[in-house]
Amino acid sequence: MTGVDRRTFLIGAAVAGAVSTGTAHAAAPLFEHGVASGDPLPDGVLLWTRVVTSSPVAWEVAADAEFQRVVKRGVTRAAAARDHTVKIEVHHLRPNTRYWYRFRVGDVVSPVGRTKTSGCGSELRLGVVSCANWSVGHFAGYGFLAQQELDAVIHLGDYIYEGYSTELRVPDPAHKCVTLDDYRRRHAQYKTDQHVQAVHAAHPMIATWDDHESADNSSSIGSPSHDPATDGPWGARLAAATQAYFEWMPVREGKLDRIFRFGELATLSMLDLRSYRTDTTILGAAQRDWLINTLTTDPARWQLVGNSVMISPFKIPPLPGQPPSNPDQWDGFPADRELVLRSLGARKNTVFLTGDIHSSWACDVPLNGESVATEYIVTSLTSDNFDELLKVPPRTGSLVLEAQIMALNPHAKFVELDSHGVSTLHVTADEVRMDWHYVADKRDPNSAVARAHSFRTRHNTAHTERVLF
Ligand SMILES: [Fe+2]
Structure with a gap:
């Protein structure tokens, strides 16, 4: 880095604001939403930033953090048509290799991002995260992931929440998101968060969405929280949410069901369980065929599936006002589930990585009384879970309920209903291990984050087991 670059970078956004653009947005600093990368390939990666300027935006990718060896x-x-967001497809990079990148407008330089191409190593380390609700907590878990040595971070959805509540932090806009401008503003606000910026600057993200990127329990045909009388046509709202997501997230355009290859070690199939969902299918025919084809023919040792909602059956213990199962997860689509699980046959190295239900689980995934895969569920980064929904102190009644759940669902080997945090996944030829790291206090932006539980799937077993540490 030259002296000028270093000074500009260190002084950062404050200086950037002083030399801003002279447009209607002149008060906003350049690069105030940070930088990001995503969707790593063996030879490339997607770079992202947002910058309100009519000037050219230069970018560079280097093989070192000091930008002595710029390679692209x-x-x-x-x-403005893309809300001033920028995406760059970088190709012809080396596989399984770290790179650093930055943007420049005039002499204002963005923060430096670090990324990594995918590829074949002897191990793979992934962050796993879901359900980051700005209103109810700080994102210390993202900050923790930013400090880890990872190949990528998998985001399983609810990256934003579209609703409006003011429990800890006040969302922008000050109402639920319905229009394109609403969703853009909500995404923009999340990307001003220090921990969001840190995790994006540290690792490439592999993201899919769940419901709250559009509306609660959404599908292609609607959402129970959408009222056409006041919110307008569902199709227009879903299109607005979709456009803002593709503008603001470091994902390739158009399709969230997609594949990532990590050499002979692992293949990751990311699912989109909202866009093609109807009353009768969670996958849609094309995604179902693609997934089954991948799981049955892909030669990689491990088949990882980025799966926004729980695929293991979940019988809910009898509770007042509770239905016996949650039809928003795969339990509502037994035909699709059976087709996928039956296709696995003798292959026992499929591992589903799941978010959505704001709690921590390790499951054997059963089919006709046998385990055919394993499932690891990351808890919510901040979104309310059992103790908060019931407004009781942590571990009050949860221990009893967790025992009831495991008795009713013997394929569930671990359930923890109260804690927030993130997970990391360590993949080797011998095993896939999920570690749950819990935040001590989600209301504290500087909260401690510590490993709390570990489970693993050994090669060719389709069973999960606790790892003591
Ligand atoms: Fe959620």
Whole structure:
């Protein structure tokens, strides 16, 4: 880094604001939403930033953090039609290799991001995260992931929440998101968060969405929290949510069901369980065929599936006002589930990685009384879970309920209903291990984060077991 670059970078956004653009948005600093990368390939990665300027936006990728060895560079422009977001497809990089990147407008330089191409190593380390509700907590878990040595971070959805509540932090806009402008503003607000910026700057993200990127329990045909009388047509709202997501997230355009290859070690199939969902299918025919084909023919040792909602059956213990199962998860689509699980046959190295239900689980995934896969569920980063929904202190009644759940669902080997945090996944030829790291206090932006539980699936077993540490 040259002296000028270093000074500009260190002084950061404050200086950037002083030399801003002279447009209607001149008060906003350049690069106030940070930088991000995503969707790593063996030879490339997607870079992202947002910058409100009519000037050219230069970018560069280097093999070192000091930018002594720049390997790619180019110039692009930000456009209002894309809410001034910028995406760069970088190709012809080396596999399984770290790179650093930054953007520049005039002499204002963005924060430096670090990324990594995918590829074949002897191990794979992934962050796993879901359900980051700005209103109810701080994102110390993202900050923890930013400090880890990871190949990528998998986001399983609820990256934003579209609703409006003011429990800890006040969302923008000050109402639930319905229009394109609403969703853009909500995404923009999340990307001002220090921990969101840190995790994006540290690792490439592999993201899919769940419901709250559009509306609660959404599908292609609607959402129970959507009222056409006041919110307008569902199709228009879903299109707005979708456009804002693709503008603001470091994902390739158009399709969230997609594949990532980590050499002979692992293949990751990311699912989109909202866009093609109807009353009768959670996958849609094309995604179902693609998933089954991958799980049955892909040669990698491990088949990882990024799966926004729980695939293991879940019989809910009898509770006042509770239905016996949750039809928003795969339990509501038994035909699709049976087709997928039956296809696994003798293959025992499928591991589902799941979010959505704001609690921590390790499950054997059963079919006709036998385990055919394993499932690891990351808890919510901040979204309310059992103790908060019931407004009781942590571990009050949860221990009893967890025991009831495991008695009714013997394929569930671990259930923890109260804690928030993130997970990391360590993949080797011998095993896939999930570690749950819990935040001590989700209301504290500087909260401690510590490993709390570990489970693993050994090669060719389709069973999960606790790892003591
Ligand atoms: Fe959620």
